[in-house]
Amino acid sequence: MDSAETVTSREWLLRSRPTGRPVDSDVELTRRVVPAPSAGEVLVANAVMSVEPYMRGRMGGEATYAEPYPVDQPMRAPAVGRVTASNDDSVPVGSLVLHDFGWREHAVVPAAQCRILAHDDLAPAVHLGVLGIPGMTAWIGIDRIAQVVPGDVVFVSSAAGAVGSTAVQLAKLRGARVIASAGSPEKVTLARDLGADAAFDYHDGPVSRLLRGALAELDEPGIDVYFDNVGGDHLEAAVRMINDRARIALCGMISIYNSSTPQPGPSNLIKLIWRRARMEGFLLRDHQGAREAFEADMADWIRSGRVRPVHTEFAGGVEGAWDAFLGMLDGRATGKAVVPIGGDSGTRGGTFLPDKEVRR
Amino acid sequence: MDSAETVTSREWLLRSRPTGRPVDSDVELTRRVVPAPSAGEVLVANAVMSVEPYMRGRMGGEATYAEPYPVDQPMRAPAVGRVTASNDDSVPVGSLVLHDFGWREHAVVPAAQCRILAHDDLAPAVHLGVLGIPGMTAWIGIDRIAQVVPGDVVFVSSAAGAVGSTAVQLAKLRGARVIASAGSPEKVTLARDLGADAAFDYHDGPVSRLLRGALAELDEPGIDVYFDNVGGDHLEAAVRMINDRARIALCGMISIYNSSTPQPGPSNLIKLIWRRARMEGFLLRDHQGAREAFEADMADWIRSGRVRPVHTEFAGGVEGAWDAFLGMLDGRATGKAVVPIGGDSGTRGGTFLPDKEVRR
Numbered sequence: 157m158d159s160a161e162t163v164t165s166r167e168w169l170l171r172s173r174p175t176g177r178p179v180d181s182d183v184e185l186t187r188r189v190v191p192a193p194s195a196g197e198v199l200v201a202n203a204v205m206s207v208e209p210y211m212r213g214r215m216g217g218e219a220t221y222a223e224p225y226p227v228d229q230p231m232r233a234p235a236v237g238r239v240t241a242s243n244d245d246s247v248p249v250g251s252l253v254l255h256d257f258g259w260r261e262h263a264v265v266p267a268a269q270c271r272i273l274a275h276d277d278l279a280p281a282v283h284l285g286v287l288g289i290p291g292m293t294a295w296i297g298i299d300r301i302a303q304v305v306p307g308d309v310v311f312v313s314s315a316a317g318a319v320g321s322t323a324v325q326l327a328k329l330r331g332a333r334v335i336a337s338a339g340s341p342e343k344v345t346l347a348r349d350l351g352a353d354a355a356f357d358y359h360d361g362p363v364s365r366l367l368r369g370a371l372a373e374l375d376e377p378g379i380d381v382y383f384d385n386v387g388g389d390h391l392e393a394a395v396r397m398i399n400d401r402a403r404i405a406l407c408g409m410i411s412i413y414n415s416s417t418p419q420p421g422p423s424n425l426i427k428l429i430w431r432r433a434r435m436e437g438f439l440l441r442d443h444q445g446a447r448e449a450f451e452a453d454m455a456d457w458i459r460s461g462r463v464r465p466v467h468t469e470f471a472g473g474v475e476g477a478w479d480a481f482l483g484m485l486d487g488r489a490t491g492k493a494v495v496p497i498g499g500d501s502g503t504r505g506g507t508f509l510p511d512k513e514v515r516r
Numbered sequence: 517m518d519s520a521e522t523v524t525s526r527e528w529l530l531r532s533r534p535t536g537r538p539v540d541s542d543v544e545l546t547r548r549v550v551p552a553p554s555a556g557e558v559l560v561a562n563a564v565m566s567v568e569p570y571m572r573g574r575m576g577g578e579a580t581y582a583e584p585y586p587v588d589q590p591m592r593a594p595a596v597g598r599v600t601a602s603n604d605d606s607v608p609v610g611s612l613v614l615h616d617f618g619w620r621e622h623a624v625v626p627a628a629q630c631r632i633l634a635h636d637d638l639a640p641a642v643h644l645g646v647l648g649i650p651g652m653t654a655w656i657g658i659d660r661i662a663q664v665v666p667g668d669v670v671f672v673s674s675a676a677g678a679v680g681s682t683a684v685q686l687a688k689l690r691g692a693r694v695i696a697s698a699g700s701p702e703k704v705t706l707a708r709d710l711g712a713d714a715a716f717d718y719h720d721g722p723v724s725r726l727l728r729g730a731l732a733e734l735d736e737p738g739i740d741v742y743f744d745n746v747g748g749d750h751l752e753a754a755v756r757m758i759n760d761r762a763r764i765a766l767c768g769m770i771s772i773y774n775s776s777t778p779q780p781g782p783s784n785l786i787k788l789i790w791r792r793a794r795m796e797g798f799l800l801r802d803h804q805g806a807r808e809a810f811e812a813d814m815a816d817w818i819r820s821g822r823v824r825p826v827h828t829e830f831a832g833g834v835e836g837a838w839d840a841f842l843g844m845l846d847g848r849a850t851g852k853a854v855v856p857i858g859g860d861s862g863t864r865g866g867t868f869l870p871d872k873e874v875r876r
Contacts, residue, residue: 407789408789409789418784420780420783421780421781421783422781423779423781424778425766425769425781425795426747426769428796428797429769429798430799432796433796434794434796434797435788435794435795436793436795437786437787437788437791437792439792
């Protein structure tokens, strides 16, 4: 034990399982005295936590790939913080760590469930975004699945999202020309700021027409790579415009997540034969062996300004985390949605957040 | 010139472009004296020719990937024959050659458009089927696209077709367990004869139910590979049952070829993400560099009986070629549809044709 002073922490408990849109009475912010870490545990002062759509599923109990949150217990979320007390030699005091005990100011975490973050010169929030799960997801999709090479025309949907905003930048870094689709004029502007050579708001017409227009703008006949975060119309439009040997990296299908009935798939998959194209789904979990290599590259790119983290930081500290979660569900976030909840928060990294917005 | 005797040949001319189902008056069997081959040409006595669905398109003039047949000229078709006179040193008399001048008994062919067949101990018909385009298509799909390995569960649709019947056998050769779908009880029996561990007639119910039943028969949870010749319901059912890391080789989509309106694609492509699966289209033309290796392997497999050619040989010689073409269009062929039109015909290979049938 390096420290034994009494610590109190505010934390969000799940009080009832929401049906439909979550309401304030589903949760409660409580305060308690945090026990000293037992053997094999550390105490972490959380700096920033993530709010993500899958948490809605864990609240409702219907999630299939993550455990439901128990009722009357603090909820979970990815968070980054500094170790303030340690009862395990492998995670000393002062370490910047990533863990899954967010929704609270201070957390007692098993050392085995902490990951010490190597690049702790970067703002904590960065480790939840471009240097974390969404960033590495983009990297796997661009480098390993789509295998982007210089000269490729790469189409990215949901291009202002946490994954998409990184995919746009990585594709540019690999020498590609990039077409971005996003859901608002502001997000389109962001995509262009990040380097997209053409970008459109998918509300402005059928995706196939908008994509064709973007290709005309680039004077290109078709796309070599589609980084798909959306499925649906975007996927069908992309397949329509593929070049020979195109690669479609399937990362997510937002368009069907909220649909209760199966949506028809692209009617033009025969083009995959004519164009000898490949469509491949992937999950980050299969690529953990590459994480160190990814982090080393990405940290360098961030430091040199070649990749810019895109975050939306919701304000209000731990108290504001619930409203931040609802705001994220309402689509009010651009890039990675995070909530700074401690002094050592993501706000320190403000200079390299091109779209840093503080809500409320 | 090695020979100068006068040769007459019967040949089928296109007289009018069919609309809908071709009728007898669209073509005419004529006889003419075949000129001696000029410099750079050879004379070939055709032994066997291929009848294939795409020829209907070339007759009608609507084909996009092959030139329409000119009216009042002999039609074209892949054919195998022996060179009986040569005016080009590169293709000597006696060579067994593959060329595109079928629909006739004797053809004058530019030497540059002849391919000398290395494995001329095998019946000519074999070079149009399992050792030719359909066989190599199956080989590319199984070995290069799907990368079948021992223990894989491989699903093959149109399994009694020219490509599918080879794919079933190659998958078995690679140590896979094979589930076959075909369109009649006889074709199902054939698929089992070729080694399929389970097989069903897709008319017997929804493909997804039949596939699930076949998997139950094999006591397997899902498929590792789908060799798709069909698209449509078969593709959706296959996607539903994929294992992690599944590979779907898209070879053809019979289900949509005759459809004038786009058919919806699989509604469950998100499973490609959950299962980290790959779907890839391919065309044989991209793999010509592998042809010698393929032919060497396949010729050995045929000689040793490990792969059995499956042909339907239509009778009647060159005179019967038109009815053979119509019969093929009506689905009366199993495996590769060929028409022996000379003395040195595919019938010599009868012993290794498990489903050799002579029609009419």
